[in-house]
Amino acid sequence: MRLVIAECTVDYDGRLTAHLPRAVRLLMVKADGCVAVHADGGAYKPLNWMNAPNVFTDHGDHWTVVSPKGEELKITLHEVLSDNSHELGVDPGLQKDGVEAHLQELLALDTEHIADGMKLIRREYPTEIGPVDLLCRDADGTTVAIEIKRRGEIDGVEQLTRYLDFLNRVPDLAPVRGMFVAQEIKPQAKTLASDRSIDTLEVDYDILRGIERPQQKLF
């Protein structure tokens, strides 16, 4: 990731033409080739950008970034105030938002909310392919692997299926059944889970947090 703070002008010539007059801006050149021009405002959106793939050429006093369609971004550097490069490595991706982590914490504290007689064995139970959110034992003594999401979609069911495959190879735990828990579960995810004998459960985050809504709901 190259971060340059410079007084610059920017000219874009493609579907339309655009010009950014001379000003101090942040220029980002990502390892994947994407180039973005940011001002000190406007939230997360760049003023101008060129996605990868493209051809980036550093001419010293100016850069050119040309897309395969012939669109050209020309950045003229009048004064470079800062020029830093950092190796960020491979990004692990967005894994869990605050609500999801909190749901896991709340359900671990109150496993009876999931099902009567459900007891926690361990949170973040490790497997060779990553930790399963909750490992529990149900009222019948069967091990239950629980995957928790804020929004339950097909990929979450796939993830739980992979965990179950590994956990069922552990003699002390097998047989392990799966349970997919989310605030809302998509119909396709429910169908897939049912097809794989995985139970699904939709939970109310507010009720788990002990928040009583004065405005009641019909369902």
Add this chain to the structure above:
Amino acid sequence: MKFRCERDVLVEALGTASRAVSGRGGLPGLSGVRAELVGDQLSLTGSDLDLTINVTVTVSGESDGVAVIPARLASDIVRALEPGAVSLAAEADELNISAGRSDFSIRLIAGDEFPQIAGLPEESVSLASEMLAEALKQVIPAASSDDSRPILTGVLFAAEAGGLRLVATDSYRLSMRDVPGASILDEGQSVLIPSRALNELNRILGGGDEVQLRLGEREASFEVGPVRLITRLIEGEFPNYRGLIPDEHPNVLTVERSELLDALRRVKLLAREATPVRLEMSDAGVELVAVTQDVGTAREAVEGTYEGSPLTVAFNPQYLLEGAEVTSSEQITLSTIDELKPALVRMAGVSEFLYLLMPVRVS
């Protein structure tokens, strides 16, 4: 493609098609309106993949062709022109718009970036526009705007006793309207149509006496005069609404609709920051009360007849207002069981419409 037409005709057609144009980026083609000229018929189509609006207008055509034009820019330019005739000519990747002494050339969007519009069955059923407009007006406000629960953002169209039933709910209230005799679905069939598309449909329903409805597996189309609206259907199971409607309500308040609405609008001024409005019901009628801490109190009595035990029940004033507003009778009834169970707003003597509303829990 080359044609001439009146500015106002083009402004309206572009405006209609553009209502389906995506404002959220995504595919470049989605920011455009596809214009196709065959003879003197100009067809304009806007789409955001979920909703597509097509409008056909008669122009003075010179040469047939197809072009995808930037929707917003073209609309702004045409709207800004002097009234009168306007000429449009698309050639290569440019669109020329001229009128009087004004002349604009703008870059077109590549035609292959515009989405393919799904085909729908030829078979159609027709409905009276006015009747559908009234029914939609009554149910759409109860649909949810929260995209995290997509099923609740739709309106259920279901076959019911040889007619059509429309149902919408955001889980706090539920609106249901029966349209007897409108047998557009097979018995037992139901579809879930996005309320956003139905809002757009309501805007165009005034353009014709009848609306032609076509149902595909995943899409529905509504045709009113020269405008055709195609929407994706929402997949999933609508909540079992029948089980939510109580069989009996021991308390029934009957009031003049306009008196209740006026009083509610006044009292609502003091129901701030999610403060509910309390309805104190007794033989004398109902008293509406709103108390907002550190702001003040509002109280207004509305005459009416009340059958049942004296009861105080509180509602979100906006929800109650919206339920009463979509009624059309002189008198309306509010049926209650107790202060926590769902209440029912109905038009007195009319069984085709009901609005179910959950109370707010107050100490």
